[in-house]
Amino acid sequence: MDAALQSTTTSRQQLTSTTPVAPTLRSGNVNRTKRNYRTKKRDGDSQDEDEHDQSQDTGMNSNDSIQDSAPTIAGSSLPYVQSQNAQNLAEVYPGLARLSFLDQEQEQQLGEAGGSHDGASSPLGSKKPRRPLQQKPQPEPHLQGEAPSPYEDESVTTFEGPQSTSSSIPPTTSPSAVSSGAGSGSSLMEIKETGSVTKGRGLFSAATGILKPGTLIFRELGYCQVVNDASLSQVCSTCFKDTREEQGEDEKMSSDGISASGQKRLVRCAGCKVVWYCNKTCQIKDWKLHHQLECQGIQKSMTNPVMKDVWTKRAMDTTTVRALCRLVRRRERVKASMAYKAEHGKIDVVQKQVNEVYFSGLDQKEEVWLDEHGLAWIDQYLNTYEKERIEASVSTSSSKGALEDSSHLTKIMAVVMSCVTPKEDRYAFLMGASEPSIGAEGSTGTGGLNLLRKLTSYGFTMTNLETTTPVGLALYIQCIPFMNHSCVPNCIYTFKGSRVECRVVRDIEPGEEMTISYIDQIGTTQERQKQLKERYHFTCDCPLCRYFPANPLVQPDEAAFKKIVPNPSYGPSLDPKQGYVCSNTACTARSVLAIDDQLAIYNKVELTCKECGHITELTQETALENQEETERLVLGFVREMNGGLASHGFKANARKFELAKVKVPESTGENASKDESKPSATGGMKTVQEPSPRALQYFDDAYRNLTGVSASFSGQSAIYDNVQSLSKGEDSIRRCTLHHLVRQLEQAGFDEAVGHKNWVFALHRSLGLERILNDTYVGHHPLKAIQGYYTCKIANLLANLLLEESTIEIEESDHGSGDEDMVGNSDDEQDLQVLRDAVGGGQKSNAVVAAATSGTGSMQEQLLKGKRKEKDEAGEADGERRKKRLEKSENQRTQDESSRQLLQYLKSLIPKLEESSILQQFRVCWGKDGKLASRYRYQVDSLKQALHYAELPFATP
Numbered sequence: 001m002d003a004a005l006q007s008t009t010t011s012r013q014q015l016t017s018t019t020p021v022a023p024t025l026r027s028g029n030v031n032r033t034k035r036n037y038r039t040k041k042r043d044g045d046s047q048d049e050d051e052h053d054q055s056q057d058t059g060m061n062s063n064d065s066i067q068d069s070a071p072t073i074a075g076s077s078l079p080y081v082q083s084q085n086a087q088n089l090a091e092v093y094p095g096l097a098r099l100s101f102l103d104q105e106q107e108q109q110l111g112e113a114g115g116s117h118d119g120a121s122s123p124l125g126s127k128k129p130r131r132p133l134q135q136k137p138q139p140e141p142h143l144q145g146e147a148p149s150p151y152e153d154e155s156v157t158t159f160e161g162p163q164s165t166s167s168s169i170p171p172t173t174s175p176s177a178v179s180s181g182a183g184s185g186s187s188l189m190e191i192k193e194t195g196s197v198t199k200g201r202g203l204f205s206a207a208t209g210i211l212k213p214g215t216l217i218f219r220e221l222g223y224c225q226v227v228n229d230a231s232l233s234q235v236c237s238t239c240f241k242d243t244r245e246e247q248g249e250d251e252k253m254s255s256d257g258i259s260a261s262g263q264k265r266l267v268r269c270a271g272c273k274v275v276w277y278c279n280k281t282c283q284i285k286d287w288k289l290h291h292q293l294e295c296q297g298i299q300k301s302m303t304n305p306v307m308k309d310v311w312t313k314r315a316m317d318t319t320t321v322r323a324l325c326r327l328v329r330r331r332e333r334v335k336a337s338m339a340y341k342a343e344h345g346k347i348d349v350v351q352k353q354v355n356e357v358y359f360s361g362l363d364q365k366e367e368v369w370l371d372e373h374g375l376a377w378i379d380q381y382l383n384t385y386e387k388e389r390i391e392a393s394v395s396t397s398s399s400k401g402a403l404e405d406s407s408h409l410t411k412i413m414a415v416v417m418s419c420v421t422p423k424e425d426r427y428a429f430l431m432g433a434s435e436p437s438i439g440a441e442g443s444t445g446t447g448g449l450n451l452l453r454k455l456t457s458y459g460f461t462m463t464n465l466e467t468t469t470p471v472g473l474a475l476y477i478q479c480i481p482f483m484n485h486s487c488v489p490n491c492i493y494t495f496k497g498s499r500v501e502c503r504v505v506r507d508i509e510p511g512e513e514m515t516i517s518y519i520d521q522i523g524t525t526q527e528r529q530k531q532l533k534e535r536y537h538f539t540c541d542c543p544l545c546r547y548f549p550a551n552p553l554v555q556p557d558e559a560a561f562k563k564i565v566p567n568p569s570y571g572p573s574l575d576p577k578q579g580y581v582c583s584n585t586a587c588t589a590r591s592v593l594a595i596d597d598q599l600a601i602y603n604k605v606e607l608t609c610k611e612c613g614h615i616t617e618l619t620q621e622t623a624l625e626n627q628e629e630t631e632r633l634v635l636g637f638v639r640e641m642n643g644g645l646a647s648h649g650f651k652a653n654a655r656k657f658e659l660a661k662v663k664v665p666e667s668t669g670e671n672a673s674k675d676e677s678k679p680s681a682t683g684g685m686k687t688v689q690e691p692s693p694r695a696l697q698y699f700d701d702a703y704r705n706l707t708g709v710s711a712s713f714s715g716q717s718a719i720y721d722n723v724q725s726l727s728k729g730e731d732s733i734r735r736c737t738l739h740h741l742v743r744q745l746e747q748a749g750f751d752e753a754v755g756h757k758n759w760v761f762a763l764h765r766s767l768g769l770e771r772i773l774n775d776t777y778v779g780h781h782p783l784k785a786i787q788g789y790y791t792c793k794i795a796n797l798l799a800n801l802l803l804e805e806s807t808i809e810i811e812e813s814d815h816g817s818g819d820e821d822m823v824g825n826s827d828d829e830q831d832l833q834v835l836r837d838a839v840g841g842g843q844k845s846n847a848v849v850a851a852a853t854s855g856t857g858s859m860q861e862q863l864l865k866g867k868r869k870e871k872d873e874a875g876e877a878d879g880e881r882r883k884k885r886l887e888k889s890e891n892q893r894t895q896d897e898s899s900r901q902l903l904q905y906l907k908s909l910i911p912k913l914e915e916s917s918i919l920q921q922f923r924v925c926w927g928k929d930g931k932l933a934s935r936y937r938y939q940v941d942s943l944k945q946a947l948h949y950a951e952l953p954f955a956t957p
C-alpha cells in the first residue's frame with residue numbers, strides 16, 4: 001500500500017548490501033552514431049547490449065531511423081507492420097522502426113530454437129497462435145454455493161469500465177471484478193460504500209453463497225509497475241521473473257548480472273543501463289509498452305550531473321521515480337489514444353494493434369480495458385476519497401534547492417521531472433496547473449504531485465510469491481485498491497509476477513466486506529495501530545482491535561470477534577501478545593496478568609492469577625533479564641545455524657542464515673530428527689538440510705523463555721513442562737508473547753533466511769509456528785498463506801501427476817486447499833502436463849485422490865487441530881461438552897486419516913518422481929538447458945522436506 005515509500009526505504013536498506021552499481025555510461029552514448037544493420041547482424045545474439053544500444057540511438061533520432069528502416073518494416077511479416085504505414089507507427093512509437101530489427105532477429109532466433117519458447121512471453125510476430133480471447137479457463141474448484149468463478153466463462157464476460165467518466169462516483173465493477181458465471185452475469189464482488197466515513201468505499205462479496213477459504217476472488221494486472229532498485233539485476237522488468245529462485249539464495253548476482261557460478265542470468269538495457277530482462281522478447285515487450293520513453297527519459301536526465309549520480313551511482317533509490325515516470329507515461333499514452341478516438345471516432349489503430357501484438361487472452365482483455373478506462377478510473381477512484389488526506393506529506397515538495405537538501409519526496413519529484421518534463425513545463429507538471437499539449441515530448445497530465453501522493457498511498461510492494469522478498473512496486477486500479485484493512489482479514493493477496501491474486505482465507509458471507517491486512521499481523525494491538533496510523537492515517541477498528549483494545553481501559557467487544565473466531569483461546573481483556581502470564585507451571589490458564597505499559601508505570605507489581613491464586617512478583621529487572629536471556633539464546637541459535645563456528649552479530653549473518661547440512665540415517669522420518677547420530681539398521685547415513693539439533697534446542701529454549709511453552713520440535717508435549725530448566729526457575733514470570741522473539745529473529749536476518757522455501761517449511765513445522773499463528777496470533781500470517789500456497793502447489797502438482805484428471809473429485813474440507821492455484825496458470829499447467837506425460841499417467845483410487853486434493857492446504861492444520869482437541873479432551877469434565885468433543889474428534893479422526901492417506905500417497909510418489917528416466921524426460925521435453933529439470937528437482941526436494949516435517953509429532957498446548 002504505501003509501499004512506494006515503504007519499498008523505497010526497504011530498497012535503500014538493501015541497497016548497501018545487494019544493489020549493484022551500474023557502470024557509468026560510456027561517454028557520448030546518447031549521441032553515438034548508428035551502425036548499420038549488417039554490422040549488428042554479424043554481432044550476433046551475444047551482442048545484446050550493442051543491439052539495444054543501436055535501437056536506443058535510433059529511438060532518440062526517430063526521424064532518421066524511420067526512413068532508414070522503412071524498407072525493413074515494409075518487408076516484415078510482423079502483424080503491426082502489415083497494415084500500418086511506418087509514418088503512423090513512428091508518430092506513436094518513434095523507436096518502433098528500429099525495433100523491427102530486433103523482432104526479425106528474435107523470430108530468427110526462435111525459428112532456430114524450434115519455436116520452443118516460454119509461452120508467457122510470446123514473441124512479436126511469431127506465428128504462434130494466440131490464446132483466443134474467449135478461451136474458457138478451468139473452473140475454480142473451491143468456489144462454494146452458486147458463486148461463480150471470476151474466470152468461469154469469459155466468453156460472456158463484459159467489461160464495465162466507468163459507467164460515466166464524468167461521474168465522481170466510481171463504477172462498481174471492473175474487468176477483474178466481473179465474474180460472469182455461465183451467462184448469469186453475476187458478480188463475485190462489488191465496490192460500494194462501507195457506511196463509515198473514515199473507511200470510505202470497500203470491496204464486498206456479491207456472491208450468492210459463502211466464499212470458502214482458498215477461493216481465488218480475482219487476479220489483477222498492474223496499471224504500471226517497476227522492479228525495485230535492489231532487485232533490478234535479478235528480476236526481469238517485464239515478466240518479473242526472479243532469477244534468485246533458480247540460483248539459490250546464496251548465489252548472489254554481481255552488478256553485471258553474472259552469478260557467482262559465472263552464469264549470465266538477465267540482460268541489461270544498454271541504453272540506460274538501468275533495467276534488466278530475461279531475454280529479448282521481454283525487452284521488446286517492455287520497450288514498446290514503457291521503456292522506450294523511459295529509456296530516453298533516463299538518458300535525458302543523465303545529462304544533468306546531479307541526476308547522473310542518481311542513475312549511475314544510485315545516489316538515491318529510483319523505484320518510486322521509475323514507477324511515477326511509468327504512470328505519467330501511461331497516462332500520456334492513454335490520453336493520446338483518447339484524443340485520437342475523439343477525433344477519428346475509433347480507437348487508434350496503432351494502439352489496438354500494439355495491444356494485439358503484446359497480449360493474449362485475459363491479459364489482452366485487461367490491458368485493453370486498462371487503456372480505455374484506466375485514466376478515468378484512476379482519477380475517479382483516487383481523487384474522490386484521498387484528496388484531503390496525506391496532503392501534508394507532499395506539501396513541502398517543490399523544485400527548490402539542491403537535491404541533497406531536499407526532502408525525500410522533493411528529490412523524487414526532481415528526478416521524475418528531469419526524466420519526463422521539459423524545463424518550461426515543470427511547474428505545470430508539478431501542480432497540474434495547465435495541460436501540456438498531448439503528444440508533445442514531455443507532456444505529462446495533471447499534477448505530478450498528486451500522482452506521487454497517489455502512488456505512495458496506493459502503490460503496492462510486489463513480493464516474490466515463494467520467498468516473500470520485495471521485488472517491485474505496482475499501482476493497481478481495479479480491485480485490490482478498494483480493499484480496506486482488517487487485522488483479522490478474510491482475504492490475503494500474493495503476487496505472480498506483477499499480477500496480484502487475492503484469495504479467501506476464511507468463510508465470507510454474501511454481502512460481507514472483503515478485507516486484507518496492510519501490515520504484518522504479528523504485532524500487538526498497539527503496535528499494529530501505530531503502524532496503521534503512521535502509514536495509512538487511520539485508526540483500525542476491526543474486531544481484533546476491539547477484542548483486545550489498545551487502551552486497556554476501553555471495554556472490549558466480544559461479539560464481533562467471536563463471529564470470526566468462535567472459540568478464541570484468550571479472554572477479551574488484554575492482548576496476549578503484550579502481557580505476562582502466571583508463572584506457576586501447574587497452572588493451565590494463560591490469562592494475561594500484566595502488560596508492558598503497567599510495568600512501565602510501576603517498577604514492581606504483584607500479580608494474582610485468577611485461575612490458581614498463585615502470586616507472581618514482576619519487576620522491570622525480571623522482565624529485562626528474561627529479555628536478555630532470550631537474546632542470548634537467539635544468538636546461540638543463529639551461531640549454530642551458521643555452523644557453530646563463530647559468534648556473529650545479528651545483521652552480518654543475514655545471508656548465511658541457512659539450513660545446516662545434517663547427517664541423518666537413511667531411513668528418514670521421526671527418528672531422523674530425534675537421533676541423528678545413529679546409523680539406521682541398514683547402516684546408511686545421508687545428508688539433509690535442516691536446523692541442527694543444537695540450533696533447535698537454542699530456539700526451543702528462547703521460545704520457552706518468552707512464552708512458557710516449549711516449541712517442542714523434538715516431539716515432547718511440553719506446555720509448561722520443563723520450565724525448571726530455565727535459569728529463572730519455577731517462579732519465573734512467563735511472557736505470553738512471541739513478538740519479541742520474532743523481532744529478534746528479524747534482526748538476525750531471519751526474514752531473508754526464510755526466503756529459502758525449505759526454511760519456511762522447516763521452521764513453521766518444526767517450531768510449531770503454525771500453532772502460534774493460529775492460536776496466539778489469531779489471524780493468518782502472510783507467510784503462512786505463502787506456505788499454504790506452496791504446499792498446495794507441490795501437493796497438487798504431484799498428486800495430479802499420476803492421476804487421470806477425470807478421476808479427481810474435490811471433497812469439501814473445512815479449509816480450502818488452494819487447488820485452484822493450478823488453474824489458469826499456464827506455467828503450472830505446462831509443468832503438470834509435462835510431468836504427467838513424463839510419468840505416463842498412473843492411476844490411484846478416488847479416495848486417495850480426494851484426500852490428496854482436499855487435504856493438502858490444511859494438512860498441517862488438521863494435524864494441529866487433532867492434537868489440540870486431544871488436549872482439550874483431557875482437561876474437561878462437562879458431559880455435554882464431552883459429547884460435542886467426541887463428535888468433533890470423530891471428524892478429526894476422519895481428517896487425520898485423510899492427512900495420513902495424503903502423506904502416504906505423496907511419499908509413495910517420491911521414488912517414482914525421482915526415477916532418472918523421468919528427470920531425463922522432463923529435461924528433454926521442457927528445458928534443454930536443464931533449468932526446468934532443476935525446478936522440478938527443487939519441487940521434489942521441497943516435497944520431501946515438507947513430508948519429513950509433517951511426520952514429526954506436533955507439540956500441543
Ligand SMILES: C[S@@+](CC[C@H](N)C(=O)[O-])C[C@H]1O[C@@H](n2cnc3c(N)ncnc32)[C@H](O)[C@@H]1O
Binds near residue numbers: 001381537538542
Ligand atoms: C487502498 S484504500 C482502500 C479504499 C478506500 N476505502 C477508498 O474508499 O478508496 C486505503 C485507505 O482506506 C482507508 N481505510 C482502509 N482500511 C480502513 C479501516 N479499517 N478503517 C478506516 N479506514 C480504512 C484508509 O484511509 C486508507 O488509507
